[in-house]
Amino acid sequence: MTKKIFHSIFIAALAVLLACFTLIIGVLFHYFRGVQKDQLKIELNLASVAVEMGGIDYLEKADNDACRITWVDANGVVLYDSQSNPETMENHAQREEIAEALTTGKGESTRYSTTATEETLYCAKQLSDGTVLRVSVSYASIPLLLLGMLQPVLIIFLLALILSGILANRLSKKIVHPLNSLDLDEPLENNAYDELSPLLTHIDKQQKKIAAQKKELNDRQNEFYTVIENMNEGLVLLNEKRAILSINPAATAFFNTQNAVGKDLIEVERSQEMEKMLQAAEQNGSSALKVSRNGHEYQLHANRIQSNGKQSGIVILIFDITEKVFAERNRQEFTANVSHELKTPLHSIMGSAELLENGLVKVEDVPRFIGHIRSEASRLVTLIEDIIRLSQLDEGAEPEPEEVDLFALSVDEVNALKQTAQEKNVSICVEGEHTVITGVRQLLHEIVYNLCDNAIKYNVPGGSVKVQVSSTKDGAVLSVADSGIGIPREHQDRIFERFYRVDKSHSKETGGTGLGLSIVKHAVQYMGGSIHVESAPDSGTNITITF
Ligand code: ADP
Secondary structure (H helix, E strand, O other), rough: OOHHHHHHHHHHHHHHHHHHHHHHHHHHHHHHHHHHHHHHHHHHHHHHHHHHHHHHHHHHHOOOOOOEEEEEOOOOOEEEOOOOOOOOOOOOOOOOOHHHHHHEEEEEEEEEOOOOOOEEEEEEEEEOOOOEEEEEEEEOOHHHHHEEEEEEHHHHHHHHHHHHHHHHHHHHHHHHHHHHOOHHHHHHHHOOOOOHHHHHHHHHHHHHHHHHHHHHHHHHHHHHHHHHOOOOOEEEEEOOOOOOEEOHHHHHHHOOOOOOOOOEEEHOOHHHHHHHHHHHHHOOOEEEEEEEEEEEEEEEEEEEEOOEEEEEEEEEEEEHHHHHHHHHHHHHHHHHHHHHHHHHHHHHHHHHHHHHHOOOOOOHHHHHHHHHHHHHHHHHHHHHHHHHHHHHHHHHHHHOOOEHHHHHHHHHHHEEEEHHHHHHHOOEEEEEEOOOOOOOOOHHHHHHHHHHHHHHOOOOOOOEEEEEEEEOEEEEEEEEEHHHHHHHOHHOOOOOOOOOOOOHHHHHHHHHOOOOOHHHHHHHHHHEEEEEEEOOOEEEEEEEOOO
Protein backbone atom coordinates (compact mmCIF):
# COMPACT_ATOMS: atom_id res chain seq x y z
CA MET A 1 0.00 0.00 0.00
CA THR A 2 2.83 2.40 0.91
CA LYS A 3 4.43 1.62 -2.45
CA LYS A 4 1.24 2.37 -4.37
CA ILE A 5 0.67 5.68 -2.61
CA PHE A 6 4.34 6.56 -3.07
CA HIS A 7 4.11 5.87 -6.82
CA SER A 8 0.92 7.90 -7.20
CA ILE A 9 2.29 10.93 -5.33
CA PHE A 10 5.61 10.70 -7.11
CA ILE A 11 4.04 10.51 -10.58
CA ALA A 12 1.61 13.34 -9.76
CA ALA A 13 4.44 15.55 -8.47
CA LEU A 14 6.48 14.75 -11.56
CA ALA A 15 3.60 15.58 -13.90
CA VAL A 16 2.95 18.89 -12.11
CA LEU A 17 6.66 19.67 -12.25
CA LEU A 18 6.86 19.00 -15.97
CA ALA A 19 3.74 21.05 -16.68
CA CYS A 20 5.03 24.00 -14.62
CA PHE A 21 8.39 23.75 -16.28
CA THR A 22 6.92 23.80 -19.81
CA LEU A 23 4.61 26.64 -18.91
CA ILE A 24 7.38 28.74 -17.39
CA ILE A 25 9.66 28.13 -20.40
CA GLY A 26 6.84 29.15 -22.75
CA VAL A 27 6.01 32.31 -20.77
CA LEU A 28 9.68 33.29 -20.47
CA PHE A 29 10.27 32.65 -24.17
CA HIS A 30 7.33 34.81 -25.06
CA TYR A 31 8.41 37.59 -22.67
CA PHE A 32 12.00 37.74 -23.90
CA ARG A 33 10.86 37.78 -27.53
CA GLY A 34 8.69 40.81 -26.76
CA VAL A 35 11.61 42.55 -25.08
CA GLN A 36 13.87 41.70 -28.03
CA LYS A 37 11.30 42.99 -30.49
CA ASP A 38 11.01 46.30 -28.59
CA GLN A 39 14.79 46.66 -28.54
CA LEU A 40 14.96 45.88 -32.26
CA LYS A 41 12.43 48.66 -32.92
CA ILE A 42 14.47 51.16 -30.86
CA GLU A 43 17.57 50.05 -32.75
CA LEU A 44 15.72 50.58 -36.05
CA ASN A 45 14.61 54.07 -35.06
CA LEU A 46 18.13 55.05 -33.97
CA ALA A 47 19.67 53.56 -37.13
CA SER A 48 17.14 55.28 -39.41
CA VAL A 49 17.89 58.69 -37.85
CA ALA A 50 21.60 58.00 -38.24
CA VAL A 51 21.23 56.86 -41.88
CA GLU A 52 19.05 59.89 -42.68
CA MET A 53 21.87 62.06 -41.39
CA GLY A 54 25.05 60.15 -42.33
CA GLY A 55 23.98 57.94 -45.20
CA ILE A 56 25.92 54.79 -45.99
CA ASP A 57 29.01 56.15 -44.20
CA TYR A 58 27.27 55.72 -40.89
CA LEU A 59 26.33 52.14 -41.72
CA GLU A 60 29.87 51.17 -42.74
CA LYS A 61 31.38 52.72 -39.60
CA ALA A 62 28.74 51.50 -37.21
CA ASP A 63 29.30 48.47 -35.02
CA ASN A 64 26.56 46.09 -36.09
CA ASP A 65 27.34 43.03 -33.97
CA ALA A 66 24.06 43.00 -32.06
CA CYS A 67 21.84 42.87 -35.16
CA ARG A 68 21.95 42.69 -38.93
CA ILE A 69 21.19 45.92 -40.85
CA THR A 70 20.00 45.87 -44.44
CA TRP A 71 19.27 48.96 -46.53
CA VAL A 72 17.29 48.66 -49.73
CA ASP A 73 16.17 51.28 -52.22
CA ALA A 74 12.56 51.94 -53.15
CA ASN A 75 12.77 49.13 -55.79
CA GLY A 76 13.99 46.56 -53.36
CA VAL A 77 17.64 46.57 -54.59
CA VAL A 78 19.95 45.95 -51.62
CA LEU A 79 22.23 48.97 -51.03
CA TYR A 80 23.90 47.71 -47.89
CA ASP A 81 23.95 44.63 -45.70
CA SER A 82 25.97 44.31 -42.54
CA GLN A 83 26.59 40.57 -43.03
CA SER A 84 26.61 39.93 -46.84
CA ASN A 85 27.81 41.49 -50.01
CA PRO A 86 24.84 43.58 -51.35
CA GLU A 87 25.81 42.83 -54.96
CA THR A 88 25.27 39.09 -54.51
CA MET A 89 21.97 39.56 -52.77
CA GLU A 90 18.67 39.23 -54.65
CA ASN A 91 15.95 41.86 -54.81
CA HIS A 92 14.20 42.33 -51.43
CA ALA A 93 11.03 44.09 -52.66
CA GLN A 94 8.93 40.96 -52.07
CA ARG A 95 10.14 40.37 -48.50
CA GLU A 96 7.07 40.68 -46.29
CA GLU A 97 8.40 43.39 -43.92
CA ILE A 98 9.93 45.42 -46.77
CA ALA A 99 6.83 45.22 -48.94
CA GLU A 100 4.81 46.35 -45.92
CA ALA A 101 7.23 49.25 -45.17
CA LEU A 102 7.17 50.33 -48.81
CA THR A 103 3.38 50.64 -48.63
CA THR A 104 2.69 51.65 -45.01
CA GLY A 105 6.07 53.09 -43.94
CA LYS A 106 6.62 50.32 -41.36
CA GLY A 107 6.73 46.55 -41.55
CA GLU A 108 7.70 43.53 -39.52
CA SER A 109 7.74 39.76 -39.89
CA THR A 110 9.14 36.57 -38.39
CA ARG A 111 10.63 33.72 -40.40
CA TYR A 112 12.22 30.43 -39.57
CA SER A 113 15.50 29.42 -41.05
CA THR A 114 15.51 26.46 -43.42
CA THR A 115 16.56 24.10 -40.64
CA ALA A 116 13.90 25.62 -38.32
CA THR A 117 16.43 25.81 -35.58
CA GLU A 118 16.53 29.60 -35.73
CA GLU A 119 13.86 32.21 -35.93
CA THR A 120 14.57 35.66 -37.36
CA LEU A 121 12.63 38.80 -36.45
CA TYR A 122 12.61 41.54 -39.05
CA CYS A 123 11.62 45.20 -38.52
CA ALA A 124 11.64 47.64 -41.48
CA LYS A 125 11.06 51.37 -41.80
CA GLN A 126 10.81 53.63 -44.86
CA LEU A 127 13.19 56.55 -44.76
CA SER A 128 12.30 60.03 -46.04
CA ASP A 129 14.07 59.35 -49.38
CA GLY A 130 11.85 56.34 -50.05
CA THR A 131 14.53 53.77 -49.21
CA VAL A 132 13.86 51.16 -46.54
CA LEU A 133 16.05 50.33 -43.58
CA ARG A 134 15.67 46.89 -42.07
CA VAL A 135 17.11 45.47 -38.87
CA SER A 136 16.87 41.83 -37.97
CA VAL A 137 17.89 39.61 -35.11
CA SER A 138 17.96 35.82 -34.89
CA TYR A 139 17.29 33.78 -31.84
CA ALA A 140 17.07 30.13 -31.15
CA SER A 141 13.65 28.38 -31.36
CA ILE A 142 12.14 26.78 -28.18
CA PRO A 143 13.50 23.24 -28.80
CA LEU A 144 16.93 24.68 -29.46
CA LEU A 145 16.63 26.90 -26.42
CA LEU A 146 15.72 23.81 -24.34
CA LEU A 147 18.57 21.90 -25.89
CA GLY A 148 20.91 24.66 -24.91
CA MET A 149 19.52 24.59 -21.39
CA LEU A 150 19.77 20.80 -21.19
CA GLN A 151 22.38 20.66 -18.47
CA PRO A 152 20.73 23.07 -16.00
CA VAL A 153 17.35 21.63 -16.88
CA LEU A 154 18.58 18.13 -16.16
CA ILE A 155 20.09 19.24 -12.85
CA ILE A 156 16.86 21.00 -11.85
CA PHE A 157 14.86 18.01 -13.00
CA LEU A 158 17.05 15.61 -11.01
CA LEU A 159 16.82 17.79 -7.90
CA ALA A 160 13.05 18.03 -8.33
CA LEU A 161 12.95 14.28 -8.80
CA ILE A 162 14.84 13.67 -5.57
CA LEU A 163 12.68 16.21 -3.74
CA SER A 164 9.50 14.62 -5.10
CA GLY A 165 10.80 11.21 -4.06
CA ILE A 166 11.53 12.36 -0.50
CA LEU A 167 8.22 14.16 -0.21
CA ALA A 168 6.26 11.27 -1.76
CA ASN A 169 7.97 8.84 0.62
CA ARG A 170 7.16 10.98 3.67
CA LEU A 171 3.61 11.60 2.57
CA SER A 172 2.87 7.95 1.78
CA LYS A 173 4.24 6.94 5.19
CA LYS A 174 2.18 9.63 6.86
CA ILE A 175 -0.94 8.37 5.11
CA VAL A 176 -0.28 4.67 5.66
CA HIS A 177 0.99 4.80 9.26
CA PRO A 178 -2.42 5.63 10.82
CA LEU A 179 -4.02 2.99 8.57
CA ASN A 180 -1.58 0.32 9.72
CA SER A 181 -2.02 1.18 13.37
CA LEU A 182 -5.83 1.09 13.19
CA ASP A 183 -7.51 -1.03 15.89
CA LEU A 184 -10.14 -2.77 13.79
CA ASP A 185 -11.70 -4.44 16.84
CA GLU A 186 -12.68 -1.00 18.16
CA PRO A 187 -12.92 1.06 14.95
CA LEU A 188 -14.56 4.10 16.57
CA GLU A 189 -11.87 4.37 19.25
CA ASN A 190 -9.15 5.18 16.66
CA ASN A 191 -7.70 8.65 16.59
CA ALA A 192 -7.05 8.70 12.83
CA TYR A 193 -7.56 11.54 10.35
CA ASP A 194 -11.09 12.73 9.56
CA GLU A 195 -11.18 11.27 6.05
CA LEU A 196 -11.12 7.79 7.63
CA SER A 197 -14.25 8.41 9.72
CA PRO A 198 -16.78 7.11 7.14
CA LEU A 199 -14.64 4.01 6.57
CA LEU A 200 -14.28 3.38 10.31
CA THR A 201 -18.02 3.87 10.88
CA HIS A 202 -18.69 1.40 8.09
CA ILE A 203 -16.21 -1.10 9.55
CA ASP A 204 -17.81 -0.65 12.98
CA LYS A 205 -21.25 -1.42 11.52
CA GLN A 206 -19.92 -4.47 9.70
CA GLN A 207 -18.14 -5.61 12.84
CA LYS A 208 -21.35 -5.40 14.86
CA LYS A 209 -23.22 -7.28 12.15
CA ILE A 210 -20.55 -10.00 12.02
CA ALA A 211 -20.52 -10.24 15.84
CA ALA A 212 -24.32 -10.65 15.90
CA GLN A 213 -24.18 -13.32 13.18
CA LYS A 214 -21.32 -15.07 14.97
CA LYS A 215 -23.29 -15.07 18.21
CA GLU A 216 -26.34 -16.48 16.48
CA LEU A 217 -24.22 -19.21 14.88
CA ASN A 218 -22.61 -20.02 18.24
CA ASP A 219 -26.01 -20.13 19.95
CA ARG A 220 -27.33 -22.47 17.29
CA GLN A 221 -24.25 -24.66 17.51
CA ASN A 222 -24.54 -24.78 21.31
CA GLU A 223 -28.23 -25.59 21.00
CA PHE A 224 -27.39 -28.38 18.56
CA TYR A 225 -24.70 -29.77 20.84
CA THR A 226 -26.94 -29.55 23.92
CA VAL A 227 -29.66 -31.44 22.08
CA ILE A 228 -27.37 -34.18 20.75
CA GLU A 229 -25.44 -34.45 24.05
CA ASN A 230 -28.66 -35.11 25.95
CA MET A 231 -30.28 -37.34 23.37
CA ASN A 232 -31.03 -40.90 24.47
CA GLU A 233 -30.50 -41.92 20.86
CA GLY A 234 -26.98 -42.22 19.54
CA LEU A 235 -25.98 -39.84 16.76
CA VAL A 236 -22.90 -40.09 14.55
CA LEU A 237 -22.03 -37.77 11.66
CA LEU A 238 -19.60 -39.07 9.06
CA ASN A 239 -17.96 -37.15 6.23
CA GLU A 240 -17.82 -38.48 2.67
CA LYS A 241 -14.75 -40.56 3.56
CA ARG A 242 -16.61 -42.09 6.54
CA ALA A 243 -14.46 -40.25 9.09
CA ILE A 244 -16.35 -39.30 12.26
CA LEU A 245 -17.17 -35.58 12.38
CA SER A 246 -19.35 -35.67 15.46
CA ILE A 247 -20.44 -38.35 17.91
CA ASN A 248 -22.71 -37.89 20.94
CA PRO A 249 -22.30 -39.58 24.36
CA ALA A 250 -25.03 -42.17 23.66
CA ALA A 251 -23.23 -43.27 20.46
CA THR A 252 -19.85 -43.20 22.26
CA ALA A 253 -21.28 -45.58 24.87
CA PHE A 254 -22.81 -47.80 22.17
CA PHE A 255 -19.51 -48.18 20.30
CA ASN A 256 -17.61 -48.35 23.63
CA THR A 257 -15.03 -45.92 22.27
CA GLN A 258 -13.21 -42.73 23.27
CA ASN A 259 -11.90 -39.77 21.27
CA ALA A 260 -13.50 -41.15 18.13
CA VAL A 261 -13.72 -37.82 16.26
CA GLY A 262 -11.55 -37.97 13.13
CA LYS A 263 -11.34 -41.77 13.11
CA ASP A 264 -12.83 -43.95 10.39
CA LEU A 265 -16.06 -45.55 11.65
CA ILE A 266 -14.83 -48.97 10.55
CA GLU A 267 -11.84 -48.50 12.90
CA VAL A 268 -14.29 -47.97 15.77
CA GLU A 269 -16.71 -50.77 14.78
CA ARG A 270 -14.98 -53.49 12.80
CA SER A 271 -17.92 -55.53 11.55
CA GLN A 272 -19.15 -56.72 8.17
CA GLU A 273 -22.72 -55.73 9.02
CA MET A 274 -21.62 -52.14 9.65
CA GLU A 275 -19.68 -52.07 6.38
CA LYS A 276 -22.73 -53.42 4.54
CA MET A 277 -25.03 -50.87 6.19
CA LEU A 278 -22.76 -47.96 5.18
CA GLN A 279 -22.46 -49.26 1.62
CA ALA A 280 -26.23 -49.65 1.34
CA ALA A 281 -26.75 -46.11 2.68
CA GLU A 282 -24.25 -44.72 0.16
CA GLN A 283 -25.91 -46.57 -2.72
CA ASN A 284 -29.62 -46.41 -1.80
CA GLY A 285 -29.79 -43.33 0.41
CA SER A 286 -30.70 -45.18 3.60
CA SER A 287 -30.26 -48.50 5.38
CA ALA A 288 -30.88 -50.09 8.77
CA LEU A 289 -29.26 -52.65 11.02
CA LYS A 290 -30.30 -54.45 14.22
CA VAL A 291 -27.63 -55.14 16.83
CA SER A 292 -27.83 -56.99 20.18
CA ARG A 293 -25.32 -55.64 22.67
CA ASN A 294 -24.94 -55.87 26.49
CA GLY A 295 -28.40 -57.39 26.86
CA HIS A 296 -29.98 -54.56 24.87
CA GLU A 297 -31.43 -54.48 21.38
CA TYR A 298 -30.45 -51.58 19.10
CA GLN A 299 -31.64 -50.41 15.73
CA LEU A 300 -29.21 -48.38 13.61
CA HIS A 301 -30.45 -46.13 10.80
CA ALA A 302 -27.91 -44.77 8.31
CA ASN A 303 -28.94 -41.96 5.95
CA ARG A 304 -26.90 -40.46 3.15
CA ILE A 305 -26.46 -36.66 3.25
CA GLN A 306 -26.31 -34.98 -0.13
CA SER A 307 -25.43 -31.45 -1.08
CA ASN A 308 -25.48 -30.18 -4.67
CA GLY A 309 -26.17 -33.71 -5.90
CA LYS A 310 -22.98 -35.03 -4.31
CA GLN A 311 -22.69 -37.26 -1.27
CA SER A 312 -21.27 -35.19 1.55
CA GLY A 313 -21.59 -37.64 4.42
CA ILE A 314 -23.71 -40.09 6.39
CA VAL A 315 -25.77 -39.60 9.54
CA ILE A 316 -26.28 -42.63 11.79
CA LEU A 317 -28.98 -42.76 14.46
CA ILE A 318 -28.89 -45.48 17.11
CA PHE A 319 -32.15 -46.36 18.88
CA ASP A 320 -32.41 -48.58 21.97
CA ILE A 321 -35.38 -50.78 21.04
CA THR A 322 -34.99 -53.26 23.90
CA GLU A 323 -38.36 -52.39 25.45
CA LYS A 324 -40.09 -52.52 22.11
CA VAL A 325 -38.55 -55.91 21.30
CA PHE A 326 -39.45 -57.32 24.72
CA ALA A 327 -42.94 -55.89 24.54
CA GLU A 328 -43.40 -57.50 21.15
CA ARG A 329 -41.99 -60.81 22.43
CA ASN A 330 -44.27 -60.62 25.50
CA ARG A 331 -47.25 -59.83 23.32
CA GLN A 332 -46.56 -62.84 21.12
CA GLU A 333 -46.01 -65.09 24.15
CA PHE A 334 -49.14 -63.72 25.82
CA THR A 335 -51.27 -64.36 22.72
CA ALA A 336 -49.90 -67.90 22.44
CA ASN A 337 -50.51 -68.49 26.17
CA VAL A 338 -54.03 -67.05 26.09
CA SER A 339 -54.99 -69.28 23.15
CA HIS A 340 -53.52 -72.29 24.91
CA GLU A 341 -55.15 -71.51 28.27
CA LEU A 342 -58.54 -70.93 26.63
CA LYS A 343 -58.32 -74.00 24.45
CA THR A 344 -57.67 -76.46 27.32
CA PRO A 345 -60.91 -75.90 29.31
CA LEU A 346 -62.90 -75.49 26.11
CA HIS A 347 -61.71 -78.84 24.78
CA SER A 348 -62.56 -80.39 28.12
CA ILE A 349 -66.04 -78.80 28.09
CA MET A 350 -66.64 -79.88 24.49
CA GLY A 351 -65.45 -83.44 25.19
CA SER A 352 -67.82 -83.83 28.17
CA ALA A 353 -70.69 -82.18 26.28
CA GLU A 354 -70.22 -84.48 23.27
CA LEU A 355 -70.21 -87.57 25.48
CA LEU A 356 -73.42 -86.36 27.14
CA GLU A 357 -74.99 -85.49 23.79
CA ASN A 358 -74.26 -88.91 22.33
CA GLY A 359 -75.67 -90.66 25.44
CA LEU A 360 -72.30 -92.23 26.16
CA VAL A 361 -72.37 -91.21 29.83
CA LYS A 362 -73.98 -93.46 32.35
CA VAL A 363 -76.94 -91.90 34.09
CA GLU A 364 -75.19 -91.98 37.47
CA ASP A 365 -72.15 -90.18 35.95
CA VAL A 366 -74.16 -87.37 34.39
CA PRO A 367 -74.04 -85.05 37.45
CA ARG A 368 -70.24 -85.52 37.62
CA PHE A 369 -69.88 -84.61 33.94
CA ILE A 370 -72.14 -81.60 34.32
CA GLY A 371 -70.16 -80.55 37.42
CA HIS A 372 -66.98 -80.89 35.37
CA ILE A 373 -68.42 -78.71 32.60
CA ARG A 374 -69.48 -76.11 35.18
CA SER A 375 -66.07 -76.02 36.92
CA GLU A 376 -64.22 -75.75 33.57
CA ALA A 377 -66.61 -72.99 32.45
CA SER A 378 -66.08 -71.14 35.74
CA ARG A 379 -62.32 -71.52 35.26
CA LEU A 380 -62.76 -70.03 31.80
CA VAL A 381 -64.73 -67.14 33.25
CA THR A 382 -62.03 -66.49 35.89
CA LEU A 383 -59.37 -66.68 33.19
CA ILE A 384 -61.20 -64.28 30.90
CA GLU A 385 -61.85 -61.92 33.83
CA ASP A 386 -58.16 -61.93 34.71
CA ILE A 387 -57.16 -61.32 31.06
CA ILE A 388 -59.61 -58.42 30.82
CA ARG A 389 -58.31 -57.04 34.13
CA LEU A 390 -54.70 -57.23 32.90
CA SER A 391 -55.50 -55.49 29.64
CA GLN A 392 -57.30 -52.77 31.65
CA LEU A 393 -54.17 -52.40 33.80
CA ASP A 394 -52.04 -52.23 30.62
CA GLU A 395 -54.15 -49.34 29.40
CA GLY A 396 -53.57 -47.62 32.74
CA ALA A 397 -57.08 -46.16 32.98
CA GLU A 398 -57.58 -46.57 36.72
CA PRO A 399 -59.81 -44.51 39.04
CA GLU A 400 -58.31 -41.52 40.86
CA PRO A 401 -56.22 -42.42 43.98
CA GLU A 402 -57.87 -41.81 47.35
CA GLU A 403 -56.99 -42.20 51.03
CA VAL A 404 -57.40 -45.85 51.97
CA ASP A 405 -56.90 -47.55 55.33
CA LEU A 406 -54.82 -50.54 54.32
CA PHE A 407 -55.46 -52.33 57.61
CA ALA A 408 -59.28 -52.05 57.39
CA LEU A 409 -59.16 -53.11 53.73
CA SER A 410 -57.05 -56.18 54.62
CA VAL A 411 -59.48 -57.13 57.41
CA ASP A 412 -62.39 -57.02 54.91
CA GLU A 413 -60.52 -59.11 52.38
CA VAL A 414 -59.44 -61.71 54.97
CA ASN A 415 -63.01 -61.97 56.24
CA ALA A 416 -64.20 -62.61 52.69
CA LEU A 417 -61.64 -65.43 52.31
CA LYS A 418 -62.17 -67.01 55.72
CA GLN A 419 -64.65 -69.57 54.32
CA THR A 420 -62.18 -70.66 51.59
CA ALA A 421 -59.41 -70.93 54.18
CA GLN A 422 -61.56 -73.06 56.44
CA GLU A 423 -62.37 -75.39 53.55
CA LYS A 424 -58.64 -75.92 53.09
CA ASN A 425 -58.06 -76.24 56.80
CA VAL A 426 -55.90 -73.14 56.88
CA SER A 427 -56.09 -70.44 59.54
CA ILE A 428 -55.91 -66.80 58.47
CA CYS A 429 -55.51 -63.64 60.53
CA VAL A 430 -54.64 -59.94 60.22
CA GLU A 431 -52.23 -58.05 62.48
CA GLY A 432 -50.98 -54.50 62.60
CA GLU A 433 -52.27 -50.95 62.87
CA HIS A 434 -54.46 -48.56 60.94
CA THR A 435 -52.32 -47.32 58.10
CA VAL A 436 -53.74 -44.79 55.70
CA ILE A 437 -52.18 -44.56 52.27
CA THR A 438 -53.08 -42.76 49.04
CA GLY A 439 -53.93 -45.41 46.50
CA VAL A 440 -56.52 -46.89 44.19
CA ARG A 441 -58.94 -48.86 46.37
CA GLN A 442 -59.82 -51.39 43.64
CA LEU A 443 -56.13 -52.17 43.01
CA LEU A 444 -55.43 -52.54 46.74
CA HIS A 445 -58.34 -55.01 47.01
CA GLU A 446 -56.91 -57.03 44.14
CA ILE A 447 -53.42 -57.04 45.69
CA VAL A 448 -54.58 -58.25 49.11
CA TYR A 449 -57.06 -60.73 47.59
CA ASN A 450 -54.56 -62.35 45.19
CA LEU A 451 -51.79 -62.61 47.80
CA CYS A 452 -54.13 -64.12 50.43
CA ASP A 453 -55.78 -66.42 47.85
CA ASN A 454 -52.34 -67.76 46.85
CA ALA A 455 -51.28 -68.10 50.48
CA ILE A 456 -54.36 -70.28 51.12
CA LYS A 457 -54.14 -72.13 47.77
CA TYR A 458 -50.48 -73.09 48.08
CA ASN A 459 -50.72 -73.98 51.74
CA VAL A 460 -50.81 -77.30 53.55
CA PRO A 461 -53.66 -78.66 55.68
CA GLY A 462 -53.33 -77.14 59.15
CA GLY A 463 -51.21 -74.33 57.79
CA SER A 464 -51.59 -70.63 58.51
CA VAL A 465 -51.68 -67.28 56.77
CA LYS A 466 -50.73 -64.06 58.52
CA VAL A 467 -51.46 -60.66 57.01
CA GLN A 468 -49.55 -57.77 58.57
CA VAL A 469 -50.01 -54.05 57.98
CA SER A 470 -47.53 -51.58 59.43
CA SER A 471 -46.17 -48.13 58.89
CA THR A 472 -42.37 -47.84 58.68
CA LYS A 473 -39.97 -45.02 57.85
CA ASP A 474 -39.83 -46.42 54.28
CA GLY A 475 -43.63 -46.25 53.92
CA ALA A 476 -46.66 -48.43 54.51
CA VAL A 477 -45.86 -52.14 54.48
CA LEU A 478 -48.20 -55.01 53.71
CA SER A 479 -46.92 -58.54 54.15
CA VAL A 480 -48.67 -61.84 53.56
CA ALA A 481 -46.84 -64.78 55.12
CA ASP A 482 -47.89 -68.38 54.86
CA SER A 483 -46.61 -71.70 56.07
CA GLY A 484 -47.29 -73.37 52.72
CA ILE A 485 -45.36 -75.29 50.10
CA GLY A 486 -42.96 -72.41 49.35
CA ILE A 487 -41.40 -71.45 46.04
CA PRO A 488 -38.05 -72.86 44.90
CA ARG A 489 -35.33 -70.20 44.48
CA GLU A 490 -35.12 -70.54 40.66
CA HIS A 491 -38.84 -69.78 40.24
CA GLN A 492 -39.01 -66.76 42.54
CA ASP A 493 -38.09 -64.22 39.85
CA ARG A 494 -40.53 -65.62 37.31
CA ILE A 495 -43.77 -66.03 39.35
CA PHE A 496 -44.84 -62.50 38.37
CA GLU A 497 -44.72 -63.32 34.62
CA ARG A 498 -48.06 -63.85 32.90
CA PHE A 499 -49.28 -67.47 32.95
CA TYR A 500 -46.21 -68.59 34.88
CA ARG A 501 -46.90 -71.39 37.31
CA VAL A 502 -44.36 -73.28 39.37
CA ASP A 503 -46.17 -76.58 39.18
CA LYS A 504 -48.07 -76.69 35.90
CA SER A 505 -49.35 -80.25 36.46
CA HIS A 506 -51.34 -79.23 39.56
CA SER A 507 -52.74 -76.00 38.18
CA LYS A 508 -56.03 -77.66 37.36
CA GLU A 509 -56.49 -78.70 41.00
CA THR A 510 -55.54 -75.35 42.44
CA GLY A 511 -57.68 -73.53 39.81
CA GLY A 512 -55.00 -70.94 39.24
CA THR A 513 -54.76 -68.96 36.02
CA GLY A 514 -51.12 -67.88 36.37
CA LEU A 515 -52.25 -64.25 36.16
CA GLY A 516 -52.86 -63.38 39.84
CA LEU A 517 -49.32 -62.24 40.65
CA SER A 518 -49.06 -60.42 37.27
CA ILE A 519 -52.08 -58.36 38.33
CA VAL A 520 -50.43 -57.78 41.77
CA LYS A 521 -47.16 -56.66 40.13
CA HIS A 522 -48.96 -54.32 37.76
CA ALA A 523 -51.10 -52.81 40.52
CA VAL A 524 -48.10 -52.27 42.83
CA GLN A 525 -46.11 -50.64 40.02
CA TYR A 526 -49.09 -48.43 39.16
CA MET A 527 -49.06 -47.06 42.72
CA GLY A 528 -45.27 -46.74 42.80
CA GLY A 529 -44.66 -49.56 45.32
CA SER A 530 -42.13 -52.39 45.44
CA ILE A 531 -42.43 -56.16 46.00
CA HIS A 532 -40.11 -58.45 47.88
CA VAL A 533 -40.40 -62.25 47.95
CA GLU A 534 -38.93 -64.49 50.65
CA SER A 535 -39.63 -68.15 50.24
CA ALA A 536 -38.23 -71.61 50.74
CA PRO A 537 -39.77 -74.93 49.69
CA ASP A 538 -41.83 -76.56 52.51
CA SER A 539 -41.29 -73.69 54.93
CA GLY A 540 -43.61 -71.10 53.44
CA THR A 541 -43.65 -67.82 51.59
CA ASN A 542 -43.62 -64.21 52.73
CA ILE A 543 -44.48 -61.56 50.13
CA THR A 544 -43.88 -57.98 51.30
CA ILE A 545 -45.12 -54.89 49.54
CA THR A 546 -43.89 -51.43 50.45
CA PHE A 547 -46.01 -48.45 49.33
P1 ADP B 1 -52.04 -68.70 39.95
O1 ADP B 1 -53.33 -68.24 39.47
O2 ADP B 1 -51.53 -69.94 39.34
O3 ADP B 1 -51.97 -68.72 41.43
P2 ADP B 1 -50.27 -66.56 40.27
O4 ADP B 1 -49.76 -65.58 39.29
O5 ADP B 1 -51.05 -66.00 41.38
O6 ADP B 1 -51.03 -67.62 39.50
O7 ADP B 1 -49.02 -67.29 40.87
C1 ADP B 1 -48.03 -67.78 40.00
C2 ADP B 1 -47.41 -69.03 40.60
O8 ADP B 1 -46.61 -68.69 41.74
C3 ADP B 1 -48.41 -70.01 41.13
O9 ADP B 1 -48.85 -70.85 40.11
C4 ADP B 1 -47.62 -70.72 42.17
O10 ADP B 1 -46.90 -71.76 41.61
C5 ADP B 1 -46.66 -69.69 42.70
N1 ADP B 1 -47.14 -69.09 43.98
C6 ADP B 1 -47.77 -67.93 44.10
N2 ADP B 1 -47.99 -67.65 45.41
C7 ADP B 1 -47.48 -68.66 46.11
C8 ADP B 1 -47.41 -68.99 47.48
N3 ADP B 1 -47.89 -68.19 48.42
N4 ADP B 1 -46.80 -70.15 47.84
C9 ADP B 1 -46.28 -70.96 46.90
N5 ADP B 1 -46.33 -70.73 45.59
C10 ADP B 1 -46.92 -69.60 45.21
